Amino acid sequence: MSGAQVITVDGPAASGKGTIASGLGRRFGLPVLDSGLLYRAVGVLLEREGGDLDDAAAAAAVAGRLTAETLADPAFRTRGAGEAASRVAVHPQVREVLLQLQRAFAAQAGGAVLDGRDMGTVICPDAGAKLYVTARPEVRAERRWRQLTGQGESVSLDEVLADIHRRDARDSGREAAPMRPAADAALLDTSEMTIEQAADAARRIVEAARARQAP
Ligand code: C5P
Numbered sequence: 001m002s003g004a005q006v007i008t009v010d011g012p013a014a015s016g017k018g019t020i021a022s023g024l025g026r027r028f029g030l031p032v033l034d035s036g037l038l039y040r041a042v043g044v045l046l047e048r049e050g051g052d053l054d055d056a057a058a059a060a061a062v063a064g065r066l067t068a069e070t071l072a073d074p075a076f077r078t079r080g081a082g083e084a085a086s087r088v089a090v091h092p093q094v095r096e097v098l099l100q101l102q103r104a105f106a107a108q109a110g111g112a113v114l115d116g117r118d119m120g121t122v123i124c125p126d127a128g129a130k131l132y133v134t135a136r137p138e139v140r141a142e143r144r145w146r147q148l149t150g151q152g153e154s155v156s157l158d159e160v161l162a163d164i165h166r167r168d169a170r171d172s173g174r175e176a177a178p179m180r181p182a183a184d185a186a187l188l189d190t191s192e193m194t195i196e197q198a199a200d201a202a203r204r205i206v207e208a209a210r211a212r213q214a215p
Contacts, residue, residue, distance in 0.1 A: 003126035004213060005030070005111025007206055008119035011133035012168050012179060013082065014140035014147075016190040016198050020133055021115035023199035024206060028113070033105045035116035035123070036085060038098050040076040041066055043084025053084055056091035063088075063097040079148050079155060079163065086167050089117075092176040099123065117171055120182035129209035131202055132181035135191040137164050 007024055011017040018034060025032035042063045043053060051058045075081060088094050095118075102123045106112050114123060120130035135143075141161035148155055171179040181187060186205045190198040 003106065003124050004128040006106050006124050006127040007111070007113045007129045007131070008124050008127045008182070008185075009113065009115040009131045009133060009202070010117055010119050010121070010179070010181065010185065011131075012117075012140065012171065013164055014144040015133040015135050016143070016193075016195070017115045017131075017133040019195055020131070020188075020190075020198055020202045021113050024202055025113045027203050028111075028206070030111050030113050031105070031108060032113045032115070033102065035098070035102055035114060035119065036082075037071055037076055038063070038066060038101070039085035039089045039094075040081040041071055041073070042094060042098075043086075043088045044073070044076055044081050045070070046088065047084055053087040056093045059088040059091050060093035060097050063094050066098075066101070074151075077151065079153055079160075082167065083163065086170050090170065090174045090176060095122075095176050117179040118177035120185050121180060122177045125182070128213055129206040130182050130185035131188055131205055132185040133188045133190060133198075133202075135189060137161060137168070139191045140164055 009017045009021040021032050042059055046053060046059050046062045102114060106114055106124045120127055138161065141157060141164050144164065145155065145157045145160040148160065188201055188205065193201065
């Protein structure tokens with residue numbers, strides 16, 4: 001797989017990576033995969049059928065049944081879905097099933113943008129441009145709190161901050177594909193940036209990476 005046209009955007013919850021990934025997709029005319037949505041779908045669908053999030057085989061079976069149509073459900077964007085996602089994401093069997101799907105997306109002619117936790121380290125180690133987007137936990141909590149309350153959820157800022165800390169610890173502490181920057185990723189801290197500034201900084205990082213590759 002040649003990843004020269006692939007852009008990976010990894011980072012913790014509410015770091016701004018989703019917005020950055022869609023901005024890069026528009027700017028470079030590439031399809032975007034929000035890989036977190038896959039894990040969210042597995043978690044929510046497993047809970048809906050009464051399954052146990054700690055049951056790796058059951059979670060992997062749900063992962064094997066995902067289709068593009070099932071992914072459109074707004075229920076995957078809730079606070080509970082984020083928590084369920086990070087619990088099923090610890091299972092290597094689930095990650096293995098989703099790996100094929102993500103690699104196929106990345107292999108599209110012309111390239112792709114993929115955002116998640118392990119895009120630059122595991123899914124697309126050959127990507128031509130890699131970003132790792134971060135922001136201080138307090139900043140991320142406020143962003144996520146605005147988003148959740150904006151979509152009608154009733155939750156306090158302190159609860160969202162606790163979620164963020166718990167999810168960061170689980171995502172970076174797990175054995176299977178832990179969240180971490182690839183050695184060759186450019187780090188982008190968006191704590192003090194507006195969305196526009198972050199999108200602009202990301203675009204410059206990608207342009208610089210592509211210029212380095214140019215023959
Ligand atoms: O990015 P998002 O918040 O939607 O991700 C939800 C959860 O899915 C993360 O907390 C993480 O546990 C898991 N995830 C993952 N690997 C990815 C994307 C998401 O483990 N590539």
